Amino acid sequence: MIRRLYDWVLHWAETPYAVPALFLLAFAESSFFPIPPDVLLIALAVSIPRKSFLYALICTTGSVVGGMLGYGIGLFAYDTIGVQIVEFYHGQAVMAKIQFWYDTYGFWGILVAAITPIPYKVFTIASGVFHFNFLTFVGASIIGRGFRFFFVGGLIFLFGASIRTFIEKYFDILAILFTILLILGFVVLKFIVH
Template identity: 30%
Template sequence: MVQQASKFFEDFGFIGMFIHGFIDAIIFPIPAFFTQVSLSMIDPSSAIWLATLGYIACLLGTPFGYLIGRALGEPVLQKFIKQKWIDKATDSFKKNGEAAILIGAFTPIPFKVFTILSGCFKYSLWKLIGYAAIGRAVKYYVVGLAFYFYGQASEEFVTSYLSYIMGGIAIILLGIFYIKRRIQRVKQINIEKQKNYVG
């Protein structure tokens, strides 16, 4: 199925890359990564342009995935989950959404999962686009630059090792967000102690 989808978009060249990048952020189950790799293998000199097309298309598609989640997400969840759990999940996503989105942009998890969840849990659309812009830029351009500078020889690196590297980056980011949250919590506790002491 992955090969068939990649071949379909590959036949349309640059337009196929743009379309796949766009629907990848909305609902299409197969990541645009596969089309990007296929087209970059054919013409490594166009790899950066392909990365740019996929990246722009992904950002343009992000609001549509968000709107799907906003319109359909909660009604669907309410059929299977109690409202109190939806409220807790919404509150948690609002507090930790930036970590989920930024980390998700590096992982093999389909990005539309995060655009739809952001809409479902009413996360800020502008924050979603901002963090998506950072994470997806890294993922698209690492592939693009690898093929542009090393040509077809970079195929093994991209297909075999890139997921591990991105996963490592995601773990590092998760650690940074955890430390940041701990520092904020300690500061809040100290502020409350000072208020109680003054009172």
């Protein structure tokens, strides 16, 4: 089923509706849809590398707006809709951990979730459930999702089609490595400042 969805998403790159489809995919993925928008972002950016940053901006915007919907689902409709989405992604056990992350790391917890391959929709819904500050949530989403999509767009802008296979093959590992580097950077900063 996931493979068919993946192929269906990729087919949009060859239609005149590719750009609106990218926005809608990014929107849907942040609150309920299983296929990440990176798939379509990569296909579009490889087809026209000079538009890579425009596609990254569209993807970021759709993702952040979709994250706001996820937040709303968590805030207003968790018992009816949100719980079903969280259960679909096996995120029930993660919810308690997310609350700990929010209480302990706040903004940084959302930022890490926005960059990594962890299902972002679980974090957006949890943000609403736990009444995380909405403006902080949006700010972290813009930075995290923006970094993720502009990083992909930037690589394709610089390296063209040759980078596509590498990104698709190692995306999860690259995201985890970046997160580790980000955390190490903050640890180093903490020791420098204190």
